Amino acid sequence: MKVGIIGSGMVGATSAFAIMMRKAASDIVLIDANEKRAIAEAQDIMHAVPFAAATDVYAGNYDDLKDAKIVVIAAGANQKPGETRLDLMEKNAAIMKDIISKTVAVNPNIIFLVATNPVDIITHICVNIAKEFGIPATRIIGSGTTLDTARFRTLLGNLIGVDSQNVHAYVIGEHGDSEVLTWSNIDIGGVQFEDFIEFRKIEFSEKIKEQIDNGVRNAAYKIIGGKGSTYYGIGGAIAKLVDVINRDNRAVLTISTFMEDVEGVKNVTLSLPHIIGGEGDLGVLPISLNAKEKMLLKKSAEIIRSKIDEFENKI
Ligand code: NAD
Numbered sequence: 001m002k003v004g005i006i007g008s009g010m011v012g013a014t015s016a017f018a019i020m021m022r023k024a025a026s027d028i029v030l031i032d033a034n035e036k037r038a039i040a041e042a043q044d045i046m047h048a049v050p051f052a053a054a055t056d057v058y059a060g061n062y063d064d065l066k067d068a069k070i071v072v073i074a075a076g077a078n079q080k081p082g083e084t085r086l087d088l089m090e091k092n093a094a095i096m097k098d099i100i101s102k103t104v105a106v107n108p109n110i111i112f113l114v115a116t117n118p119v120d121i122i123t124h125i126c127v128n129i130a131k132e133f134g135i136p137a138t139r140i141i142g143s144g145t146t147l148d149t150a151r152f153r154t155l156l157g158n159l160i161g162v163d164s165q166n167v168h169a170y171v172i173g174e175h176g177d178s179e180v181l182t183w184s185n186i187d188i189g190g191v192q193f194e195d196f197i198e199f200r201k202i203e204f205s206e207k208i209k210e211q212i213d214n215g216v217r218n219a220a221y222k223i224i225g226g227k228g229s230t231y232y233g234i235g236g237a238i239a240k241l242v243d244v245i246n247r248d249n250r251a252v253l254t255i256s257t258f259m260e261d262v263e264g265v266k267n268v269t270l271s272l273p274h275i276i277g278g279e280g281d282l283g284v285l286p287i288s289l290n291a292k293e294k295m296l297l298k299k300s301a302e303i304i305r306s307k308i309d310e311f312e313n314k315i
Pocket of ligand 1: 076
């Protein structure tokens with residue numbers, strides 16, 4: 001149960017900490033272009049091991065991925081002054097190529113978990129790079145809207161006074177502004193949302209719905225405004241994904257994967273609920289959506305596809 005983490009900045013290191021606290025791996029190796037950072041983060045996390053779970057946490061290099069099951073990609077360049085979004089994308093695509101080729105050279109069977117933003121586009125790029133090495137798309141998993149889904153479930157749980165783990169609700173589409181909250185299929189312990197709020201006499205209105213929508217859609221902006229970046233939520237999501245894959249748990253999570261067709265939009269990478277297990281993505285679920293949600297999902301898919309086109313036309 002060894003996991004590699006490439007990019008041990010805030011997201012990579014927090015993911016490592018969450019994986020260790022969750023007992024989701026026996027070994028965690030941190031790899032970073034900044035070796036000193038990887039060593040420092042590994043040592044800091046290692047010092048929490050006596051309070052949590054026996055885990056070997058260390059800084060290493062690609063050779064250490066030989067016997068790893070999963071590698072988390074949380075590496076990324078930051079936008080420099082004067083650099084466009086597309087320049088940054090090109091730079092990050094080159095980083096992904098470097099990471100994937102070096103990883104596959106030592107371990108062609110590894111599962112890639114991608115967190116680097118914009119995660120849908122970066123995952124799409126990774127799928128294409130991995131294809132050149134014969135790696136199937138089922139082993140390239142973007143964290144996608146796992147985090148947004150968690151945010152939605154948290155706010156719904158708070159509203160109705162139920163543990164968010166018993167609230168089933170999804171955010172699908174882009175991990176970003178066009179994401180879609182699927183209000184039509186919320187289920188609390190097998191009870192439909194409308195029936196639940198009526199039965200429990202929970203106050204609900206369009207205004208509350210809007211507040212929750214905003215709370216989910218704009219969460220990252222708010223957090224970044226307050227402290228510069230987000231990392232605990234995504235660290236928790238990555239740790240869950242690692243746990244599910246390492247234990248072949250077959251959990252349902254809204255990961256970002258390559259799809260041949262979403263609402264008529266071809267060859268696009270976005271989030272839908274999937275079953276995740278020891279082999280990676282075990283398949284998408286046929287989520288039922290109302291007409292408005294279908295339209296919004298199509299729009300979200302078109303936005304992602306146009307960003308991919310923009311990138312592909314530049315290179
Ligand atoms: P950070 O700047 O703290 O860390 C990035 C790390 O990547 C740095 O330590 C850097 O040295 C390393 N790095 C750069 N190029 C590398 C390479 N070629 N090989 C190895 N390491 C390399 O950034 P962060 O806050 O940890 O964010 C990392 C990424 O995660 C960003 O793209 C961010 O937008 C994204 N993110 C995603 C989500 C999500 O939900 N998917 C949430 C938050 C952040």
